[in-house]
Amino acid sequence: MTFAAWLDRRLGRAPRALILVAALGLVPTYVAPLWNMTLFAQQYQDGLRLDIYSYKLQGGNHGQDVHEINVLNHYIGMRDLAAEDFTEFKWMPFAIGGLVLLFLRAAVFGKVANLVDVVALFGYFGLFSLWSFVYKLYSYGHNLGVSAVKVAPFTPPIFGHMKMANFDVYSYPALSTYTLGVSAAALAAALVLAYRARSEAAA
Amino acid sequence: MTTSNRSVYALSGAALLLFAAAQCAPTAPRQRSHRGGGATSDIAIAAQKTYIAPGDLDEYYLFSSGGHSGQVYVFGVPSMRHLVTIPVFTPYPATGYGFDDDTKAMLAGHSWDDVHHPALSETAGDYDGRWLFVNGISGRIGRVDLRDFKTKEIYGPAPNVSGNHASAFVTPNSEYAMMASRFSAPLDGEAASVSQYAAKYKGVIAGIKIDPKSGHMSLGWEIMTPPFDWDLGDAGKKASDGWMFFTCYNSERATGKLEVTASQRDRDYIAAVDWRLAEKSVAEGKGSLVNGARVLDPAKIPGLMYLMPCGKSPHGVDVSPDGKYIVGNGKLQGVTTVFNFEKLQTAIRNQDFIGNEDGIPVLKYESIKDAEVPVGLGPLHTQFGPDGWAYTSLFIDSAIAKWRLGDWQVVDRIPVSYSIGHLCTAEGDTVSPDGNYMIALNKLSHGRHLSVGPSQPESSQLIDITGDKMKLLYDAFTEPEPHYAQMVKADKIHPIEVYPKEENHHPLAVWDVKEAGPTRSGDKVIVKTVVVRSTITPTQFEVRQGDTVTIAITNIEQTTDELHGFGMPGYNFNLVIDPGETKTVTFKADKAGVFYYYCTNFCSALHQEMQGYMVVKPK
Numbered sequence: 001m002t003f004a005a006w007l008d009r010r011l012g013r014a015p016r017a018l019i020l021v022a023a024l025g026l027v028p029t030y031v032a033p034l035w036n037m038t039l040f041a042q043q044y045q046d047g048l049r050l051d052i053y054s055y056k057l058q059g060g061n062h063g064q065d066v067h068e069i070n071v072l073n074h075y076i077g078m079r080d081l082a083a084e085d086f087t088e089f090k091w092m093p094f095a096i097g098g099l100v101l102l103f104l105r106a107a108v109f110g111k112v113a114n115l116v117d118v119v120a121l122f123g124y125f126g127l128f129s130l131w132s133f134v135y136k137l138y139s140y141g142h143n144l145g146v147s148a149v150k151v152a153p154f155t156p157p158i159f160g161h162m163k164m165a166n167f168d169v170y171s172y173p174a175l176s177t178y179t180l181g182v183s184a185a186a187l188a189a190a191l192v193l194a195y196r197a198r199s200e201a202a203a
Numbered sequence: 204m205t206t207s208n209r210s211v212y213a214l215s216g217a218a219l220l221l222f223a224a225a226q227c228a229p230t231a232p233r234q235r236s237h238r239g240g241g242a243t244s245d246i247a248i249a250a251q252k253t254y255i256a257p258g259d260l261d262e263y264y265l266f267s268s269g270g271h272s273g274q275v276y277v278f279g280v281p282s283m284r285h286l287v288t289i290p291v292f293t294p295y296p297a298t299g300y301g302f303d304d305d306t307k308a309m310l311a312g313h314s315w316d317d318v319h320h321p322a323l324s325e326t327a328g329d330y331d332g333r334w335l336f337v338n339g340i341s342g343r344i345g346r347v348d349l350r351d352f353k354t355k356e357i358y359g360p361a362p363n364v365s366g367n368h369a370s371a372f373v374t375p376n377s378e379y380a381m382m383a384s385r386f387s388a389p390l391d392g393e394a395a396s397v398s399q400y401a402a403k404y405k406g407v408i409a410g411i412k413i414d415p416k417s418g419h420m421s422l423g424w425e426i427m428t429p430p431f432d433w434d435l436g437d438a439g440k441k442a443s444d445g446w447m448f449f450t451c452y453n454s455e456r457a458t459g460k461l462e463v464t465a466s467q468r469d470r471d472y473i474a475a476v477d478w479r480l481a482e483k484s485v486a487e488g489k490g491s492l493v494n495g496a497r498v499l500d501p502a503k504i505p506g507l508m509y510l511m512p513c514g515k516s517p518h519g520v521d522v523s524p525d526g527k528y529i530v531g532n533g534k535l536q537g538v539t540t541v542f543n544f545e546k547l548q549t550a551i552r553n554q555d556f557i558g559n560e561d562g563i564p565v566l567k568y569e570s571i572k573d574a575e576v577p578v579g580l581g582p583l584h585t586q587f588g589p590d591g592w593a594y595t596s597l598f599i600d601s602a603i604a605k606w607r608l609g610d611w612q613v614v615d616r617i618p619v620s621y622s623i624g625h626l627c628t629a630e631g632d633t634v635s636p637d638g639n640y641m642i643a644l645n646k647l648s649h650g651r652h653l654s655v656g657p658s659q660p661e662s663s664q665l666i667d668i669t670g671d672k673m674k675l676l677y678d679a680f681t682e683p684e685p686h687y688a689q690m691v692k693a694d695k696i697h698p699i700e701v702y703p704k705e706e707n708h709h710p711l712a713v714w715d716v717k718e719a720g721p722t723r724s725g726d727k728v729i730v731k732t733v734v735v736r737s738t739i740t741p742t743q744f745e746v747r748q749g750d751t752v753t754i755a756i757t758n759i760e761q762t763t764d765e766l767h768g769f770g771m772p773g774y775n776f777n778l779v780i781d782p783g784e785t786k787t788v789t790f791k792a793d794k795a796g797v798f799y800y801y802c803t804n805f806c807s808a809l810h811q812e813m814q815g816y817m818v819v820k821p822k
Contacts, residue, residue, distance in 0.1 A: 020517065064762065067761060067762075068762050071735070071736055071760075071762070075240050075737075075808070
């Protein structure tokens with residue numbers, strides 16, 4: 001079977017079900033956070049919590065923790081964490097909605113070409129979002145105001161633990177990122193099954 | 204098909220694992236209690252019972268009166284750690300109380316009072332955790348809101364009440380707080396000589412009405428009485444709901460050296476007042492207006508007031524949890540007297556009187572008394588535990604006696620150090636006392652603490668009352684001078700930790716530093732000011748000598764514990780502004796010069812830098 005013929009093949013029931021699973025994996029981004037940062041210090045025993053959603057920043061303690069983080073950061077000239085600075089919050093929900101529609105199209109029309117398209121798009125979306133997140137953290141820690149106490153530029157932790165001044169900062173993916181991971185795995189499995197089906201057909 | 208099925212199962216398994224991982228976000232380290240263990244000596248057991256490990260919380264709040272300090276002290280029980288002082292009648296720079304415009308107006312120029320009897324608000328006879336009422340001897344009652352532990356209102360001085368000691372005991376649904384004159388005086392304000400005491404001086408008993416929603420206090424009614432010295436009170440509950448009881452000494456109506464002249468009679472009185480009838484009589488317009496208060500004459504209103512003879516200058520009067528017994532503590536004898544409310548009602552019905560005092564019927568002692576309990580010398584106050592247990596403080600014996608309602612058996616005694624006044628059991632004056640702990644509020648403490656010179660602290664001793672025998676657990680020492688205290692289960696009190704921004708409707712509040720700064724209208728200058736870590740905005744402002752300056756300070760923090768101060772020694776004030784709060788201070792800038800202001804309440808790493816200048820330009 002030529003590559004072009006393979007692309008034009010209809011997908012089996014299992015890969016289509018997996019694409020549906022992948023589509024479902026995107027839905028939690030509308031209700032659950034993607035990433036969580038928690039800052040502990042001696043005087044913050046309960047931790048200051050920051051949940052990053054695809055569309056908003058949510059501080060712990062009824063939002064008060066974002067305010068508190070900003071109050072602390074102003075001493076070193078860090079910009080306030082403000083929703084309007086995150087263009088991601090505008091395009092991410094829209095982009096995810098587009099992806100869900102494309103996933104559904106692939107599941108319903110079910111051609112290998114559709115599957116390859118969504119794998120490529122989803123990969124691009126995932127990597128771009130991750131880069132955007134890392135770059136954001138980098139910028140916050142490096143563009144420090146001049147009219148403040150001087151500290152060396154830094155990047156807050158993206159994954160795992162980091163000691164920053166008196167704070168123990170923990171940064172971990174949250175529920176939505178894990179379900180996005182499930183989506184990625186489901187798409188990969190669908191692609192593998194589609195590829196095996198080609199070998200079986202050839203045999 | 205089998206391959207794809209396996210993939211699906213594997214994927215769902217992976218998804219579950221990931222979901223589980225997502226729940227593993229780090230949490231705060233939790234403090235662990237270190238109770239239990241194997242120690243068995245009395246001291247070791249006492250240590251374990253009172254030791255609250257770092258980070259652990261106490262089981263009860265103790266609200267202790269501050270006596271002539273004019274304040275209320277709050278302790279945790281069983282640790283007996285002093286948590287906070289709530290200023291009520293006295294300026295207190297530590298919290299800025301009495302310096303800002305609102306609290307200054309509330310104090311109305313008074314600089315002290317004598318706080319004796321805290322009364323937690325009640326619903327159906329149980330503490331409801333809403334307010335704390337405390338009496339001031341000057342005829343005032345302060346109301347502390349337990350939502351923020353701040354004094355919100357001072358009622359009074361009430362007209363005609365002279366020496367408000369039998370106060371602020373509340374009725375079972377906080378309908379009324381009580382007041383009564385300890386130092387009778389002429390009602391018309393005439394400077395009648397003390398030689399005319401018996402004829403011209405009058406006592407007054409008053410009901411201070413409490414608004415059930417807001418807690419706002421207003422004068423309900425007053426009753427004119429003979430010039431006895433009204434001493435203590437308690438409200439009836441359950442069986443005796445609707446009545447108030449007041450003890451008196453000096454039913455002799457004597458003057459001069461009262462320690463002799465007022466101790467002549469074998470029996471003085473406990474007054475029983477039908478407060479619902481008082482309420483009704485005032486509503487019907489009975490009585491006469493004296494200094495703006497409607498004063499009832501009990502001789503003209505049958506059923507309003509009766510006198511119960513009680514031995515030897517009774518001090519405390521305490522109603523049992525079921526309301527059936529009224530315990531009078533005659534301080535110059537060896538017994539405490541228990542009256543039966545049912546017998547009281549029967550005697551009233553049968554007009555079982557032995558005479559009257561200025562038209563107020565005096566009941567026959569033998570007809571209303573249930574028991575004289577031989578508790579020991581100098582009984583002052585009685586508090587209650589569950590299952591009918593009663594505890595009576597003995598001033599002269601320096602001890603507490605434990606006895607039981609109904610069989611009147613004294614079963615235990617514990618010495619205290621020294622000279623106990625009031626005592627307080629956990630929720631011990633409610634309809635459902637907890638038992639568990641008791642505090643002996645002692646007047647003397649010498650030798651039990653490091654010496655601090657002639658001015659010795661007071662002692663509050665914690666006693667375990669869970670077993671058959673009372674056991675001393677801990678000595679705590681306090682500033683002068685707790686009288687009565689009340690102990691309430693910690694889970695009944697729900698304080699806020701910041702004032703929510705949404706609730707701040709102060710007209711001069713500003714939440715944005717851009718809006719802060721002075722504005723002038725004529726010779727009045729308003730300086731809207733923002734305090735937040737670590738700047739006071741504006742950092743400087745100018746006024747002219749003779750201006751009236753109002754500085755309105757908003758603490759825009761919404762973080763627990765981030766208080767800021769605003770002290771200006773040059774103009775003699777210090778404010779402390781809690782997170783989310785706005786306070787104002789108004790003064791005449793009559794001195795020209797440069798005056799610094801700064802944050803007095805340590806807030807942050809750059810607290811020292813939180814400062815500014817007011818420049819007053821000379822005329």
